[in-house]
Amino acid sequence: MPLNCDPNFDEHRWIINIRRTLGEELEEDADLPVCIFNVPKALMSIDPDSYTPQQIAIGPYHHWRPELQEMERYKLAAAKRTQRQLQRIKFQNFVEHLMKLEPRIRVCYHKILDFGDETLAWMMAIDAAFLLEFLHIYAIKEGQALTRVSSRSMSHLADYAGRNSGHNAILRDIVMLENQIPLFILRKMLEFQSPSMELADDILLSKLIGLCKDLSPFKMIENLPHIEVSECAHLLDFLYNVIVPKLEEPIEMTEDEDRDHNDEEAQGRKRLFADSNHVKKLLSKICNKGPLRFMKKMLLNLPCMILSNLPGFAILKQLLQHSCLSQDQEETTQEQESSNKTNKPPLVEEITIPSVTELSKAGFCFSTANGSISAIDFDVKTATFYLPTVSLDVNTEVLLRNLVAYEASNASGPLVFTRYTELMNGIIDTEDDVKLLREKGVILNRLKSDEQAANLWNGMSKSIRLTKVPFLDKVIEDINNYYDSRWCVKVGKFMKHYVFDSWQFLTLLATVLLLFLMTLQAFCAIYGCHRSFHHVKNTTERLS
Structure with a gap:
């Protein structure tokens, strides 16, 4: 039985990909980290729609999904308009340039891309053309229309912005983790359209800042953090760097200081523990010797010995013993659970804090x-x-x-x-x-x-x-x-804790109340409370 049961598995293409990957020499790009990941399964299982594009595919992960093919004609239209803007340089030249960067593109993705070099280059070029045109809406909003846009292109941009629901659907799709393309591809395309790389970076930065101000859930401060476009991996990475603050490096103690600090704390805990144990042993010896031990037993047992002879107290005694025993067992269980929790990491589901x-x-x-x-x-x-x-x-x-x-x-x-x-x-x-x-x-x-x-x-x-x-x-x-x-x-x-959630407390309260009523009944039976009550009542009536 074959190891791979996927009917679409192509052994020949797999071998070609392995040979090409092993034979690649990335040179200066060899240490480039993966930046476009698959969404972790733990998150994907909760709300798949928040991580799966519903309108348009950007990049290779969702490119062949049938339900997203309707937007391909819009992407091709954007590529045609980009080709007209290139003037002297054909769109084909840009694709050939991306084919030379193919190893650098592949290394950005966490998943192995089962595409040929030319297919991948065309895919990236078309997606980059569409994405740049879509982002130009935000540069226009900021009053920074730094690229030349034809009147027909302007109408398409207005059409994107005018259809609010469709625009928001595309906006949600292009910020998804699995729907990203490397940002250096957008920089390269703008470089083909601009006199210099510096101007291309300024144009791209204006688009991204406009998008961030429109999309960020936080009130953007006037002085945004200075971010180099060349240092950002993709569009979502840019948004993350703007929204999430950079933490300063924590102050770390040297090994000697850390060891001394830990030794002092350990010695202090040992001394405190030894002192507390000494006090406990001393009190235990005093209380368990001679007259004090006899007095302790008498104080604890005498009331029970006297009351146990009263009628009905045997039942109450059993209830009290059961209640106290249950409470002791519950406290012991809680102590064991708390001791176990101290050895386990806290839950990551929700922070413990009042609402x-x-x-x-x-x-x-x-x-x-x-x-x-x-x-x-x-x-x-x-x-x-x-x-x-x-x-x-x-x-x-x-x-x-x-x-x-x-x-x-x-x-x-x-x-x-x-x-x-x-x-x-x-x-x-x-x-x-x-x-x-x-x-x-x-x-x-x-x-x-x-x-x-x-x-x-x-x-x-x-x-x-x-x-x-x-x-x-x-x-x-x-x-x-x-x-x-x-x-x-x-x-x-x-x-x-002790009243509403403690049935032991309520049981004890009911037991004490019942004991009081039974004692009152026994007292009245012995001393004739009924006759005394009638005597007082008759005396009151005669006086009145």
Whole structure:
């Protein structure tokens, strides 16, 4: 039986691809990292539509899908207009130039591309022509029409922008992780149309900045971070570099300092542990010797010995013993679970933090922060939680999900953007949470309802791996500590844990009440409470 059961598997083409890959010499491009990935299965399984293009295929991953072939004629029309703009240079010349860059193109993709060299070059050239024409809409919006566009091309651009639903569908598709082409291809095509590479980079940068200002869910600050187009891998990578802040390198301790610090902490813990054990042993010896031991037993056992002779107390004794035993077993189980949890990494599904509604009831205030994710902060003095303004529209969810997927696939460091989405998922549970943030200006909701916005954030909970982001983790820790220190929170937790959620407490309360009633009944039976009550009643009637 063959190892590969795929009916479309071509052994001859596979061997050719292997031979070509082994024989390639990338020279200066040998250390180029993979930048266009397949979406991780853990994310794809949650919401496939957010990662799978619905309107147009850009690049090789989804090129042959039948449902996307309708847009191919629009891409070919864009290629024809680009060919007219090239004037002296034919479109064929650009394709031949891309064929020389074919090894560099292939190395950008995580999946082996089962295409011939010429097929891949034509695909990239046509997709680049369409993408540049589509992005020119945003350069026009910014008042930076740096390329020559014919009147017919302008009408096509207006047609793209005019059909709002179709435009948004294309916009969502071109930011998907699996729907990218290397940015150096766009730079090469603009270089063919421009006098210099510097001007080509300026033109491309103007298009990308216009797209970012229109598409970014965060309020873009006036001074955008300086980003070199030549250093960006593709369009989604540019958006990621603009939206996600660069973290400064953490301060690392030397090995000697780290060892000394750990030794001091270890010695301190040992001394504290030894002292506490010494005190416990001393108290145990004192309490278990001589008269104190006898007094302890008498104090604990005498009431039970006296009350056990009362009628009906045997049943109550069994209930009390069962209740206490169950509670001890539950506490032992909880201690074992807590000890096990300390040895396991925390769940990455959702950050442990109160919701917006709970924080608001505890006296927290919410305010907008000037900037992006790096501006998230918590002021303990005023109990104010600062969050950046985020705008939610029909394109936001797809962009957020693909930024998370790209970060998880590409970044070896902390997942900053993923941590931000986990934070928002943690504080937003219901539409009431969204409403409070919307009233404070933190969320600009352009969706149909607050419930839809809440579902957006709650659906972002899946993470690929556990990560720590120092400045965000510090904010979360400060909020939790301040929240737990509030008296209203302490009282609420006590009532919830020991009253409402504790059937043992309610059983004990009912037992004590029943014991009181039985004692009262026995007392009245012995001393004649009924006759005394009638005597008092008759005396009162005579006096009146």
